Amino acid sequence: MSLFRYASSIYGGSDMLIGANYGLLPWFALAGVVFVIAHAIFKAVAAPSRPR
């Protein structure tokens, strides 16, 4: 999946960049959720909080 969106130029030639590919939005959100889950598991299993 491309990072960018392109459109055909009305004058022919190569495609033109017109912006970011918003189809990636769920993947950016998923990246945040994956980080959260991975960190929570790491903290729970590998580095549990010590009582102070």
Next chain:
Amino acid sequence: MTLGLTPADRIVRHKFVDRAYHWVMAVSVLILLVTAFLPILGIKFEWVGIHWVTGLVLSIIVLIHIIRASFWQDFWSMMIDSGDLKAPFGKPGKYSLAQKLYHLAIAALVLSTIASGLLMWRKVDTPFWQRDPYWLSTESWGLVYAIHGLAAMALVTMVIIHVYFALRPDEWHLTRSMLRGWMTRKEYQDHHDPRRWSAKDEA
């Protein structure tokens, strides 16, 4: 436990103006993300006006923050220093290495969206001017839109991570300090190196 604490037991972490900046920025970023992405997800409404006005608010407060951080705050407390690199998981000064890296990433993303957003403003009718879609070439507009869109989507990732850390019980002292301005002396001693952050009492 924060009940019964005297002002002398409290360490000032964030002044009111800095907390106000944080929360105005938080609300602005959330409004900007919602007005940007809900229409893309199929929920249509008149979003452009809300989006550019909120973007202008964000631009102004970020400019104020940069000036304040440069001249009135301890600018270097947010910069990565040799102590962070020697002991990345040791007791930090006011901010940990992870917080400094997060701040750096947010700064890059927000400044990218602001710079590209201010250029895109030229394509919107405002009380100050009429839109001019030919102000830049088609290729340049494409690049501006790409930077704005990618930085905005990356901000979604960063906001999720930020909210997660704010809600973690072991980080509540930091969340509370962003609400009320202070942390307890015990929290200061437990979490920070006094040689790297000589904090002041609230008293």
